[in-house]
Amino acid sequence: MRIGVIGAGAWGTALAQVAAHGGQHVRIWARDPAVAEAINSDHANPLYLPGITLAPTIEAVSDPAAMADLDALLVVTPAQAVGAVLATMPVEGTPLVLCSKGIEAGSRRLMGEVARALHPDAPIAVLSGPTFAHEVAAGLPTAVTLACEEAGLRTALSRRIAAPHFRPYATDDVTGAEIGGAIKNVLAIGCGVVEGAGLGQNARAALIARGFAEMTRFGLARGGRAETLAGLSGLGDLVLTCSSTASRNFSLGVGLGQGRSATALLADRRTVAEGAFTAPVLRQAAAEAGVDMPVCDAVCRLLDGAAVADVIGTLLARPLKAEGA
Ligand SMILES: NC(=O)c1ccc[n+]([C@@H]2O[C@H](COP(=O)([O-])OP(=O)(O)OC[C@H]3O[C@@H](n4cnc5c(N)ncnc54)[C@H](O)[C@@H]3O)[C@@H](O)[C@H]2O)c1
Ligand SMILES: O=P(O)(O)OC[C@H](O)CO
Known part of the structure; x- marks a missing residue:
């Protein structure tokens, strides 16, 4: 699976590190080109995840168009920005794994509802749980909930995201x-x-x-x-x-x-x-x-x-x- 991560704050960067486990290529979108530059040049994100050396297989981009042709997109911006950011992304039916935690102001929609309204063809999953980003990035043991209504995708995502220190528990209750x-x-x-x-x-x-x-x-x-x-x-x-x-x-x-x-x-x-x-x-x-x-x-x-x-x-x-x- 080619994994994309939308949002290069603390949690997006830590999840990119988990997804890159085993040397696989991961692409992360950063709103700020300077953050993308630091990830590509120094394998670090000192603004949002200081003290962590990132896998060199994490490639950062700041053009949304560069997030096309991936097998799954982890959505990790602040919740209030999810709608605006997803509207700019070339999703085209790619599964969206929502990792932001919040309810949208105004519409009072959950993130899944926001994503479905914008990209009705994209299957939806949610990754959530007790996960301080700096602990996950440091390789400390962590367990999460991975929710997805489609059984096949739920299994595929669980297998892909699991790492020796990162253990997803599956549910269909998004x-x-x-x-x-x-x-x-x-x-x-x-x-x-x-x-x-x-x-x-x-x-x-x-x-x-x-x-x-x-x-x-x-x-x-x-x-x-x-x-x-x-x-x-x-x-x-x-x-x-x-x-x-x-x-x-x-x-x-x-x-x-x-x-x-x-x-x-x-x-x-x-x-x-x-x-x-x-x-x-x-x-x-x-x-x-x-x-x-x-x-x-x-x-x-x-x-x-x-x-x-x-x-x-x-x-x-x-x-x-x-x-x-
Ligand atoms: N940090 C954690 O430990 C952690 C763990 C689990 C879940 N989360 C959730 O993940 C989401 C992101 O949190 P984080 O810790 O990565 O945030 P952060 O504060 O570390 O970084 C926020 C990122 O979003 C970008 N951003 C800010 N406003 C934006 C906008 N309007 N449009 C696009 N991008 C914007 C910033 O440039 C930055 O890259 C939140 O919903 C948070 O609750 C965080
Ligand atoms: O730092 P907080 O309060 O945003 O919490 C981060 C994660 O959501 C913990 O699971």
Whole structure:
């Protein structure tokens, strides 16, 4: 399989490294020609994945037309850019493996829905799970969910993407895999706030558990399956991202919890913190689906500048209820 990777940030670069395992040729599209130049000349991406020497079989391009004639395209731009970038790509029925985690603002579409609308002939797969890019690129053991409705393609992609340190688990539940990855970013911001405001580890565990209940309610309402939401792409990624400052979303939350504004924190970073963009869209999508998501709503209020004490007070003052309700 000739693999293409669309997006040369941390995760696209790490996935190119996985795909190049065994010496096979991989082509990666970088929006910024300087990033492509560094990958081709120095076998490195110091802006987005510093400290990693890349396989020399990774070829970088910055012209979308150069992404034609490949057997599969991994889509790894920030979620809000997936539609615009895919519209420029010569997809022509090539399978698209969506690796971005988020919900599109405005349309409230999942990435699969965005891709299908643009390229109805292209089979869709989703790769998601607990995967810090720098650990994957360093060859540390990692497991992911690979979701695809077509059994033959699911098997072919799983075999092609698997490496001794990188283990995909297959499912046909594309929607469930997408929803876990999108919502965990929002919840990670909340957990970061708990850390930044010094609210304690009990509060963080409560937020993870109640946040997982929200993820499950929303996922089931949108047609995902409970087993997927409890798997690597849902609970697995939630646990990772809610417990480490290596997460951009968690770090953003730490800053909010320390009293800085979302605007200032987002202006300070080059890399994407998807939860900040997904949170307001998720709030609308949850209202539309009639799903109660108080923790995600609290994260929206914090991003909008509400005081931590007020937001936590509101959450704790909600009417008492049964745990499974
Ligand atoms: N970094 C990780 O550990 C990781 C792991 C799994 C999934 N993801 C997901 O992968 C996606 C990409 O994350 P990342 O970590 O690679 O991001 P990043 O912040 O490291 O890099 C973003 C890349 O996208 C490019 N970009 C930014 N805006 C763009 C636009 N409007 N159009 C085209 N390109 C644009 C940037 O130039 C850069 O190459 C996100 O949805 C993220 O949630 C990241
Ligand atoms: O750094 P974050 O918060 O974007 O998380 C990266 C990955 O999604 C972890 O699986």
